[in-house]
Amino acid sequence: MANESQNWVLMVTAQTPTNIAVIKYWGKRDETLILPVNDSISVTLDPNHLCTTTTVAVSPTFQQDRMWLNGKEISLSAGRFQSCLREIRGRACDVEDKKKGVKITKEDWGKLHLHIASYNNFPTAAGLASSAAGFACLVYALGKLMNVKEDESQLSAIARQGSGSACRSLYGGFVKWIMGKEDNGSDSLAVQLADEKHWDDLVIVIAVVSSRQKETSSTSGMRETVETSLLLQHRAKDVVPKRILQMEEIIRNRDFASFSRLTCADSNQFHAVCLDTSPPIFYMNDTSHRIISIVEKWNRSEEDPQVAYTFDAGPNAVLIARDRKAAALLIQRLLYYFPPSSDDLDSYIIGDKSIAKDAGINGIPDVEALPPPPEIKDNIPSQKYKGDVSYFICTRPGRGPVLLSDESQALLNGENGLPK
Amino acid sequence: MANESQNWVLMVTAQTPTNIAVIKYWGKRDETLILPVNDSISVTLDPNHLCTTTTVAVSPTFQQDRMWLNGKEISLSAGRFQSCLREIRGRACDVEDKKKGVKITKEDWGKLHLHIASYNNFPTAAGLASSAAGFACLVYALGKLMNVKEDESQLSAIARQGSGSACRSLYGGFVKWIMGKEDNGSDSLAVQLADEKHWDDLVIVIAVVSSRQKETSSTSGMRETVETSLLLQHRAKDVVPKRILQMEEIIRNRDFASFSRLTCADSNQFHAVCLDTSPPIFYMNDTSHRIISIVEKWNRSEEDPQVAYTFDAGPNAVLIARDRKAAALLIQRLLYYFPPSSDDLDSYIIGDKSIAKDAGINGIPDVEALPPPPEIKDNIPSQKYKGDVSYFICTRPGRGPVLLSDESQALLNGENGLPK
Numbered sequence A, B: 001m002a003n004e005s006q007n008w009v010l011m012v013t014a015q016t017p018t019n020i021a022v023i024k025y026w027g028k029r030d031e032t033l034i035l036p037v038n039d040s041i042s043v044t045l046d047p048n049h050l051c052t053t054t055t056v057a058v059s060p061t062f063q064q065d066r067m068w069l070n071g072k073e074i075s076l077s078a079g080r081f082q083s084c085l086r087e088i089r090g091r092a093c094d095v096e097d098k099k100k101g102v103k104i105t106k107e108d109w110g111k112l113h114l115h116i117a118s119y120n121n122f123p124t125a126a127g128l129a130s131s132a133a134g135f136a137c138l139v140y141a142l143g144k145l146m147n148v149k150e151d152e153s154q155l156s157a158i159a160r161q162g163s164g165s166a167c168r169s170l171y172g173g174f175v176k177w178i179m180g181k182e183d184n185g186s187d188s189l190a191v192q193l194a195d196e197k198h199w200d201d202l203v204i205v206i207a208v209v210s211s212r213q214k215e216t217s218s219t220s221g222m223r224e225t226v227e228t229s230l231l232l233q234h235r236a237k238d239v240v241p242k243r244i245l246q247m248e249e250i251i252r253n254r255d256f257a258s259f260s261r262l263t264c265a266d267s268n269q270f271h272a273v274c275l276d277t278s279p280p281i282f283y284m285n286d287t288s289h290r291i292i293s294i295v296e297k298w299n300r301s302e303e304d305p306q307v308a309y310t311f312d313a314g315p316n317a318v319l320i321a322r323d324r325k326a327a328a329l330l331i332q333r334l335l336y337y338f339p340p341s342s343d344d345l346d347s348y349i350i351g352d353k354s355i356a357k358d359a360g361i362n363g364i365p366d367v368e369a370l371p372p373p374p375e376i377k378d379n380i381p382s383q384k385y386k387g388d389v390s391y392f393i394c395t396r397p398g399r400g401p402v403l404l405s406d407e408s409q410a411l412l413n414g415e416n417g418l419p420k
Helices: A079-089 A106-110 A130-145 A152-159 A164-170 A218-228 A232-253 A256-275 A286-301 A324-337 A354-358 A364-368 B079-089 B106-110 B130-145 B152-159 B164-170 B218-228 B232-253 B256-275 B286-301 B324-337 B354-358 B364-368
Strands: A010-017 A019-023 A028-030 A040-044 A051-059 A066-069 A072-074 A095-097 A102-104 A113-120 A174-178 A189-194 A203-209 A307-310 A317-321 A349-351 A389-395 B010-017 B019-023 B028-030 B040-044 B051-059 B066-069 B072-074 B095-097 B102-104 B113-120 B174-178 B189-194 B203-209 B307-310 B317-321 B349-351 B389-395
Touching: A010 A130, A010 A164, A019 A164, A019 A232, A019 A256, A019 A307, A028 A218, A040 A164, A040 A232, A051 A130, A079 A130, A079 A152, A113 A130, A130 A152, A130 A164, A152 A164, A152 A189, A164 A174, A164 A189, A174 A232, A189 A232, A203 A286, A203 A324, A218 A256, A232 A256, A232 B232, A256 A286, A256 A307, A256 A317, A256 B256, A286 A307, A286 A317, A286 A324, A317 A324, A324 A354, A324 A389, A354 A389, B010 B130, B010 B164, B019 B164, B019 B232, B019 B256, B019 B307, B028 B218, B040 B164, B040 B232, B051 B130, B079 B130, B079 B152, B113 B130, B130 B152, B130 B164, B152 B164, B152 B189, B164 B174, B164 B189, B174 B232, B189 B232, B203 B286, B203 B324, B218 B256, B232 B256, B256 B286, B256 B307, B256 B317, B286 B307, B286 B317, B286 B324, B317 B324, B324 B354, B324 B389, B354 B389
Parallel strands: A066 A113, A349 A389, B066 B113, B349 B389
Antiparallel strands: A010 A051, A019 A040, A040 A174, A051 A113, A066 A072, A095 A102, A174 A189, A203 A317, A203 A389, A307 A317, B010 B051, B019 B040, B040 B174, B051 B113, B066 B072, B095 B102, B174 B189, B203 B317, B203 B389, B307 B317
16 A cells, blocks of 8 residues: 555445346255355346445545444444455455545455445335345445456356345346356356346336234245245246246247236245245235235236236235336225325325326325226225335336445545444 | 835935045046045044034925025035935935835936935034035935945045045044046045044144135135146145155154144145145135244244144134143133134133133133243233134044934924925
């Protein structure tokens, strides 16, 4: 280090999206390296509505590696953090910041400590893949800070070691995580199948479902499925490889009818292997089941499916509508069955609120005036489930990681490297 | 027919138990003959608490075949009734009742009409396998009336054509339904693995769960699973055959720990293939999931499992306790989490009420005084779910069909053959 002063702080801020799998990842063949038992495919969600922002900083004044998540300091001792830090440091290159008069050589990185601040623009506990966006952002930001030459795909193999699905957040659009064959995991990485402009009709509505149950973590859940389910191996070896090929073709052709059928079937099969685990794992609850029934009934009443549903390791529904028109009809149905429990519609439908406007929903009276969906043919007045959904997020497929060059967006103070 | 008068009515009354599968039947390879895709094993439930009573009558005065279920006339036109009637009539033999001066020859049976009255001592709609007991009882009673020479196993192949699981209600104790190989179904029948005295420690508690959902019928559910699940064939071909051998050995050895593990796993796998169906089938609801969690948590806190759970095509839990002591501890846990919503404890715990007495439960104050189960170690006060269970039935493994020779127990009037 040949530097004019020892008080400098060098920072990089990045923003990374979350993603939702349409062909699911469930089960590791290597717990430490996080190598999966099958390929998976995801859609990246628009970071305007769901993303992680991370600032990473380096300074000779830092005494140790430290991290703050949503303003609260957390420990970096977990293996998943240590793996990512070690892998990224091992690829660090010379960095020079002439303006600040800072020069860091490849060798210096091993001696310098890091400060990391990360912030999710959505509730961490809501089961919305915050760890995927988080580890992708950590690795991406550190890669930029340390002038790492590896491309996104190679970075994804590092992010994978933090959280498996994080590898799929290094790209926008549709992304495939190739399981790979190597024991060291070097070929278990993400590739982009299509960017976010390829199929930009799609609209995504997430129903954040209220839950009273304590959920099984996906890490321990997966382990128990691998150890006890007699159906998982059949899924991983015989079912998923065919589905991956089908889904790649579906995405290429923007074939929504097939996309809907396969996405729903694969979500259900993932939850089926969870149920086939001992003790059984239930991520979906009665509200999740009701949302599925509403969508299935509607899809079957139309010539072609209008919406696909998929559920991760929790009760929240991710609903993918074929276009804005279908999304407006979907929002009408969802609000009909799940009206808000307070008068605050503005915090009940968040994200891209224009979808609700398209559906003619501008206030509570519009929700109350919604007629039952036409597919309910029996004249039994349908039950409503006020309070069973916490809120809806309207979004769409989105772009991959970006750097935020405006220092005002940094989460760390440029002077002392502490959270702002 | 050489008979003194033409006004005679000849009647037989029988009582047949219901049964609960511990290795599940799900999926037909032949819809008409009702031939399954795998063997299954069941426990017969004590007919004192759950049974069907059926009176069958023949008289030259009857103008057509007629049937009454729980006092209400129902149509016999469905194929499943017609199959049973045709098969039984085809095996009818000469019958002579000297007291009544009645003689019916083999050939007469084709010309004579039948009256049938059937009554379940439990709610038909509660999802407690009423059709299994019903068809078993119909076939058994008709067999006796018509002097059919076939044994229970051969009768079971006829009852099977009414309702698949009915074939397992022709025996008490533990029963195997052998799927068979023949296209005509002649070898798809039930055999007894052990009678009800073989393992008489077991105590069974059924939680009848309140449900707001309309359920998929098992007939259409099975068909959709066979047509759309990619996991079912693997279950039927690779998983169940091994489990059948294991369960037979477990029953032979009265090995409760293994019985519990395998029974729970197979119930969960059945519901997993339902979930892997398109559209997915959900029979269990949040209450079912809660009961599973309570049992799993308790079992894991003990050296050996105390209770097995199994769920059929509905949300009701069938809980099999290793002995009376475990059953009393189970009842305490169930009442702790699911207290009655009214003050009428007497109609909340039905069947063998001595189990509740063993548990020290004599009235509502005893329910209110129940401490949280010791396996809840975190001091979070646990939530209670009043109203989520409709009632509990305490029972045990029971005997097979019997004839009720006392005419006062007949459901039809001996004079005119109409319901009493």
